[in-house]
Amino acid sequence: MRYMLMHYQTQADEDGVKPSPEKLAEIGEYVQGLAMSGVLLAGEGVSSSRNGARLEFENGDVRVIDGPFAEAKELIGGFAILEVDSLAEAVEHARKFALLIDVERIDIRKVNESEDLQ
Structure with missing residues (x-):
């Protein structure tokens, strides 16, 4: 099953504050592992x-x-499409992220x- 995760902006995101290089590396490692x-x-x-x-309109x-x-x-600050076996698995990935x-x-x-549409 595919699930879409949508995370919301923080005020820091909206203000253009960039994560530290260490935080970016940590996020990159996690995302690369999922990919x-x-x-x-x-x-x-x-x-x-x-x-x-x-x-x-x-x-x-x-x-x-x-x-x-x-x-x-x-x-919305970003999105991810995950291929997982259950909503519970999607929730766990969303929690970690x-x-x-x-x-x-x-x-x-x-x-x-x-x-689903039939």
Whole structure:
């Protein structure tokens, strides 16, 4: 089963504060281990909302709002797609990653397969 993990920005992320070289190495080692084991199928972090835009749709109208956005902890900071045997396994990987990157929230969603949509 595939699960998508979405972690949220911290204020430090939104402010452009970079992790220390030691922390980056630790994160890289963990992510590389997941990739080598076949668990991590894809994953990326995203930059501050000041480099993005938001589209809002109402009654057929589209409004484009340029970043930055006010509430950092409500913004996606990155994602990963994992291939695991269960939600419990996805939760365990998310727990380890959250502690490693010091985030307060990660959402986990099962990726829909074609049989899920029938």
